[in-house]
C-alpha cells in the first residue's frame with residue numbers, strides 16, 4: 001500500500017510517496033481504509049525532526065483521519081466491517097490504510113461526510129478543549145483568538161460564539177479577514193509583527209480580554225500578555241510554532257493564569273473521546289459549527305500541502321485524499 005514517509009528530517013521535499021508493507025491489526029486494533037487524512041502543524045514538526053525522533057525506519061507521517069473499518073484484531077467489540085470511523089491521533093495516517101487502536105476510533109454519523117469528519121477531529125477537539133474545558137467561556141467574555149482563519153482558529157471562534165462570548169481575531173493578512181468574520185469573529189486585527197495588543201485592549205472596551213488563545217509563536221507572546229485584563233487567562237498551545245524561551249515568572253502580569261493546553265487532556269479516555277467528538281458532530285448537524293476545508297490534496301501531494309500550510313496563505317483545514 002502507498003503512504004507518505006520520510007527517512008530524514010527536513011523541508012517538505014523529504015516527504016515521499018512510498019510502497020509500505022500492508023498493516024495487520026493485532027489484539028484490540030482495527031484496520032482502516034483511509035478516506036481522508038488531516039494535515040496538522042504538528043506533522044511539520046515531525047517532518048523537521050522535533051518529534052518521533054526515535055524512529056529509525058521510514059516514518060509514515062500524519063495522525064488524523066476518517067475512513068472505513070476493513071479488518072479487526074482479536075478482542076475488538078462495538079465496531080463492524082464497513083463502519084465509518086474517525087480518529088484524532090493515530091500515527092501513520094498519511095496512508096491508504098493503517099492500523100488504529102479500537103479505543104482511538106469514534107463512529108461517524110451518516111449525516112457527516114468523511115472529509116468533514118477528518119477535518120474536525122484534531123482541531124475541533126483542540127478548540128473544544130480550549131473554550132469549554134481549559135477556560136470555559138462565559139456569556140459576555142471577550143476572547144482574543146490568534147490565527148483566527150486557521151483550522152483551530154475558525155472552530156474556536158465558532159465555539160466561543162456558541163457559548164455567548166465575543167471574539168477578537170488576529171490574522172496575518174487582510175485576505176483572511178473575511179474567513180474569520182464568516183466564522184463569527186466580532187473584530188479582526190491584521191498583524192504579523194506582534195503589535196496587536198493596543199487594538200485588542202481598545203476593542204475589549206479598554207480593560208483587556210478575559211482570555212487569549214495563542215499558539216502562534218514567540219512573536220505574539222508579549223502582545224498576548226499585554227492584551228489580558230486583570231486576572232485574565234492565557235491559553236498557550238503552540239509547541240510547533242513557539243520557541244521555548246525561558247520565562248521569568250516575576251515578569252508576568254500579576255494574578256493572570258497561564259497554562260499549556262493540550263487536546264489529549266480533553267479526551268483522556270475512550271468514553272470522553274467519543275462523547276466530545278460526538279458533541280462536535282452534533283454541533284455540525286445542527287448548524288452551529290461549520291467546518292471550512294481550505295485545501296484538498298492527493299496523498300502524493302503531501303509535500304505541497306506542507307509548503308502551503310507553512311506559507312501562511314491557507315485558511316481552514318488541509319486534507320490529503322488517498
Ligand SMILES: NC(=O)c1ccc[n+]([C@@H]2O[C@H](COP(=O)([O-])OP(=O)(O)OC[C@H]3O[C@@H](n4cnc5c(N)ncnc54)[C@H](OP(=O)(O)O)[C@@H]3O)[C@@H](O)[C@H]2O)c1
Nearest residue numbers: 040041147150151152171172215237238240241262263312
Ligand atoms: N496543544 C494542542 O493540543 C494543539 C493541538 C493542535 C494544534 N496545536 C498547535 O496549534 C498551532 C496551529 O496548528 P494547526 O495544525 O491546528 O494549524 P492551524 O490552526 O490551521 O494553524 C495555521 C495558522 O497558523 C498560522 N501560521 C502559519 N505559519 C506560521 C508561522 N510561521 N508563524 C506563526 N503563525 C503561523 C497561520 O495564521 P496567521 O498567518 O493568520 O497568523 C495559519 O492560519 C500549532 O502550533 C500546533 O502545534 C496544538
